[in-house]
Amino acid sequence: xxxxxxxxKSCKTKLEVWQKIxxxxxxxxxxxxxELIKLISESGFILKGTGWYVTDxxxxxxKENKKEKEES
Ligand SMILES: [Zn+2]
Numbered sequence: 001x002x003x004x005x006x007x008x009k010s011c012k013t014k015l016e017v018w019q020k021i022x023x024x025x026x027x028x029x030x031x032x033x034x035e036l037i038k039l040i041s042e043s044g045f046i047l048k049g050t051g052w053y054v055t056d057x058x059x060x061x062x063k064e065n066k067k068e069k070e071e072s
Contacts, residue, residue: 010034 006015008029015036017026026036 005039006036008034
C-alpha cells in the first residue's frame with residue numbers, strides 16, 4: 001500500500017496516510033478544515049516505475065543485517 005503525503009494549505013500541517021490506490025484522496029484537513037494538497041511522497045515504494053531506488057534500498061538493508069550478525 002503506498003503512502004500519500006498531504007499538506008494543509010491553511011495550517012501547513014503535513015500528513016502521511018497509508019491508502020489503497022482505489023481510495024479517495026483526502027481533501028480536508030482534520031485539524032483546521034482547510035484544503036489539503038497531495039504531495040509526491042519521497043517513499044521509494046511509490047517509485048515503482050524507476051525501480052532503482054527500491055533495489056538499492058533493499059540491498060543496503062541486506063548488507064546492514066549481515067554486518068550486524070557478523071559483529072554479534
Ligand atoms: Zn489545516
